[in-house]
Amino acid sequence: MNIFPEVKSINYKSGNPAKFNKLKLNLYEQDELTQSKADELAKIRFWDYPEIISLEADNPANVLAVDCVADLSDQDVEPDYSELYRKQGYRLKIEETKITLSYQTQVGFLYGLTTLKKMIAAYLSGTGVFDEYIDLEIDRAGYKKLQQLNADINTAEYVLPACEIIDYPSVEVRAVAPTFSWYSGYGRLGFDMQLWGYDEWAEYLYQCVDQKINQFNMVMYGYWPFEFDEYPETIYKDIPIEIWNAENERFIKMKYTHPNIEDNFLPKFIDLAHELGVKIVAYVGLNSYNGGYSIVYPEKRMVPPAGSDFLNDFDSICLSDPKNAAYIVRSMEKITELGFDGFALEESEEGFWFCECDKCKEKWHSVSSTPGEAKHKANFWLLDQIYEAVRKINPEVVVGIRAFRQPPLEKDPAFLQECVDSVRDDVVLFWAPGLYVPETEFTKWIDAFGKDRIWARDTESNSITSTMGRLYRIFESNVLRYEDEANVQVIERDIEQHKGSIREKVHGINGYMFEWFGYFLHQWAHGNYGWGSTMPNDDFFENACKAEFGENLGREILNVLRSILTIHESQMKLYTTPFPFQSNIVNKSDIPTIEQAIADHPAILAKIQKMIHALSSNPKLKHYALHFKKIENSYRRSRIIYEMMLASIEYDNAPEEDKAALLDEILFFNERDFDIVKEMFFDINPVSATGVKSCMIPYHEVKRLINNIKYPENKDEAIICSGIEALGWLWLDNSK
Numbered sequence: 001m002n003i004f005p006e007v008k009s010i011n012y013k014s015g016n017p018a019k020f021n022k023l024k025l026n027l028y029e030q031d032e033l034t035q036s037k038a039d040e041l042a043k044i045r046f047w048d049y050p051e052i053i054s055l056e057a058d059n060p061a062n063v064l065a066v067d068c069v070a071d072l073s074d075q076d077v078e079p080d081y082s083e084l085y086r087k088q089g090y091r092l093k094i095e096e097t098k099i100t101l102s103y104q105t106q107v108g109f110l111y112g113l114t115t116l117k118k119m120i121a122a123y124l125s126g127t128g129v130f131d132e133y134i135d136l137e138i139d140r141a142g143y144k145k146l147q148q149l150n151a152d153i154n155t156a157e158y159v160l161p162a163c164e165i166i167d168y169p170s171v172e173v174r175a176v177a178p179t180f181s182w183y184s185g186y187g188r189l190g191f192d193m194q195l196w197g198y199d200e201w202a203e204y205l206y207q208c209v210d211q212k213i214n215q216f217n218m219v220m221y222g223y224w225p226f227e228f229d230e231y232p233e234t235i236y237k238d239i240p241i242e243i244w245n246a247e248n249e250r251f252i253k254m255k256y257t258h259p260n261i262e263d264n265f266l267p268k269f270i271d272l273a274h275e276l277g278v279k280i281v282a283y284v285g286l287n288s289y290n291g292g293y294s295i296v297y298p299e300k301r302m303v304p305p306a307g308s309d310f311l312n313d314f315d316s317i318c319l320s321d322p323k324n325a326a327y328i329v330r331s332m333e334k335i336t337e338l339g340f341d342g343f344a345l346e347e348s349e350e351g352f353w354f355c356e357c358d359k360c361k362e363k364w365h366s367v368s369s370t371p372g373e374a375k376h377k378a379n380f381w382l383l384d385q386i387y388e389a390v391r392k393i394n395p396e397v398v399v400g401i402r403a404f405r406q407p408p409l410e411k412d413p414a415f416l417q418e419c420v421d422s423v424r425d426d427v428v429l430f431w432a433p434g435l436y437v438p439e440t441e442f443t444k445w446i447d448a449f450g451k452d453r454i455w456a457r458d459t460e461s462n463s464i465t466s467t468m469g470r471l472y473r474i475f476e477s478n479v480l481r482y483e484d485e486a487n488v489q490v491i492e493r494d495i496e497q498h499k500g501s502i503r504e505k506v507h508g509i510n511g512y513m514f515e516w517f518g519y520f521l522h523q524w525a526h527g528n529y530g531w532g533s534t535m536p537n538d539d540f541f542e543n544a545c546k547a548e549f550g551e552n553l554g555r556e557i558l559n560v561l562r563s564i565l566t567i568h569e570s571q572m573k574l575y576t577t578p579f580p581f582q583s584n585i586v587n588k589s590d591i592p593t594i595e596q597a598i599a600d601h602p603a604i605l606a607k608i609q610k611m612i613h614a615l616s617s618n619p620k621l622k623h624y625a626l627h628f629k630k631i632e633n634s635y636r637r638s639r640i641i642y643e644m645m646l647a648s649i650e651y652d653n654a655p656e657e658d659k660a661a662l663l664d665e666i667l668f669f670n671e672r673d674f675d676i677v678k679e680m681f682f683d684i685n686p687v688s689a690t691g692v693k694s695c696m697i698p699y700h701e702v703k704r705l706i707n708n709i710k711y712p713e714n715k716d717e718a719i720i721c722s723g724i725e726a727l728g729w730l731w732l733d734n735s736k
């Protein structure tokens with residue numbers, strides 16, 4: 001059977017299969033779990049198959065017993081993994097007459113149930129029933145057929161082969177990094193999960209536990225998404241925004257408050273996560289983007305070198321002002337009080353300048369040879385204070401950093417030793433190398449810091465995608481001339497790094513999930529390869545899609561996801577504003593590729609629309625519908641962007657007298673592209689509260705650039721950055 005994350009071992013037995021319609025848990029005398037607790041956890045774990053868990057006392061013929069035994073034999077477990085096996089592992093024995101689930105901890109119990117549910121789901125998808133939802137008409141006959149299909153699923157008999165599974169993870173921490181708020185106020189206000197309330201977060205959590213993920217490194221950049229009485233001016237509350245009103249075709253001004261400040265659901269959510277064995281870590285800046293403080297108090301910011309053109313002086317504050325450091329430390333205390341289990345503190349990768357106020361010159365520059373060194377010393381002075389403060393509140397809280405990331409990317413071992421010496425022994429690393437360097441760079445870091453301190457690598461494929469203004473991008477094959485692209489982050493590179501982490505037996509992996517809808521494959525990859533699978537990529541993608549969606553629908557879905565060509569609006573030559581995440585510029589040699597994408601478009605779009613229909617009406621798969629609704633929006637934009645690219649290539653090669661008309665043509669496509677954006681997204685106009693304009697949707701910048709070409713006598717010089725995060729990555733543009 002296709003079970004993901006792939007189990008460590010499954011032995012098929014010769015006996016008759018187990019056949020059942022419902023499962024009933026039987027607990028025996030144990031210290032940790034009670035019957036009612038186990039039933040409650042099973043209901044949560046079978047969130048998408050609630051009808052299968054039977055709570056009835058009687059035992060009719062179609063109900064199969066699951067004997068739950070809190071006793072775990074070590075037999076056939078590799079000694080290197082015996083501790084992880086005891087903490088998180090389980091055994092599952094399936095026989096005709098009963099199922100036996102053995103475990104030592106609540107987490108092992110949950111993972112065993114999860115595997116059982118995955119087998120049930122794979123059996124159901126394997127019957128081909130999901131294909132029946134594809135052609136349902138929305139009429140009375142279609143509705144009656146839908147009712148019948150749903151009734152058939154609810155009363156389905158499941159058949160699982162007689163087998164014995166022994167399973168445990170290969171690394172202890174398997175994290176994803178979702179965004180609770182991301183540069184909110186600094187460059188945007190939010191999209192996707194940043195706009196969720198409790199119900200959406202709970203459903204996302206369930207899907208993470210389905211992948212046996214056990215930690216969220218939850219990003220909070222920008223206005224704090226929680227109440228903070230001492231610094232109310234820094235929170236995400238009543239922030240002005242313009243919302244598109246399709247009825248009147250105009251933007252209307254409103255004020256927006258983060259859902260967690262509206263409803264304060266974080267405590268309940270953290271409790272739920274803990275119940276399911278998931279730790280919640282705050283992924284925040286060490287001294288950057290911490291709340292709205294540096295937006296509200298521009299005078300508190302670092303002082304850039306006189307005459308420099310560094311745009312982002314707005315994100316970090318001068319550490320020589322005791323009030324500033326006190327604010328950051330108090331923020332971290334507050335986060336600890338909220339119940340977070342740890343910190344991933346990010347030191348910005350920029351080391352080109354550091355605060356040049358008189359005090360910082362005296363305190364940090366005078367004892368450093370470069371601005372980067374001064375910044376680093378100041379940051380680690382701050383880290384020490386944070387460490388002391390948060391450990392007083394929770395002695396167990398994990399303190400981790402994302403640091404030492406600035407060029408040169410290949411580090412001198414002596415420099416790495418200095419890094420090791422500069423942090424306390426139990427501060428862990430939420431970043432280790434993986435891209436743009438040979439794999440030996442990773443082992444160099446392991447040698448320097450030790451395996452136990454490596455909790456993550458450079459697996460940011462999904463976060464790179466999330467910079468692209470809601471355009472879809474997962475595989476190498478979605479990228480124009482991938483082999484020439486400076487930014488190599490795609491799902492294939494994430495998987496390679498996860499495999500390296502498993503090989504080296506480090507403490508943890510982290511997979512970025514900055515954007516969810518459209519990107520369940522990233523999460524599946526983090527789950528499967530974090531657990532320890534070594535399956536070749538293509539087999540994984542095919543088998544995982546088949547297990548989840550069934551043979552035909554699964555194959556179609558994977559084909560579509562691989563076939564989409566995505567070009568970002570900034571890939572026109574006339575788009576001169578730096579955008580390092582997809583930086584190939586279209587040229588004449590790309591015309592055949594773009595024309596082929598145009599030819600393929602109608603058939604692929606029709607497939608996506610069929611998928612949306614098939615998924616929305618299927619009770620087992622309806623949570624996938626929004627993924628494909630977003631992909632549909634992106635792909636309709638792509639059709640317009642292909643035309644825009646062809647017009648821009650013609651513009652680049654046109655005689656002077658033809659250029660004005662071609663610019664108008666590009667503006668026309670820019671408007672049509674934005675029309676489709678307006679149908680779906682919330683935060684699509686520039687945000688400028690810091691003094692620097694930014695917007696992830698390139699529409700505004702395309703308009704500004706073209707108008708500046710058309711009317712050179714009347715230039716608008718206020719760049720609209722294509723995302724604040726781009727500013728830290730400009731070195732990548734120069735690396736080509």
Ligand SMILES: [Zn+2]
Pocket residue numbers: 302303318319320321355356357358359360361
């Ligand atoms: Zn200063």
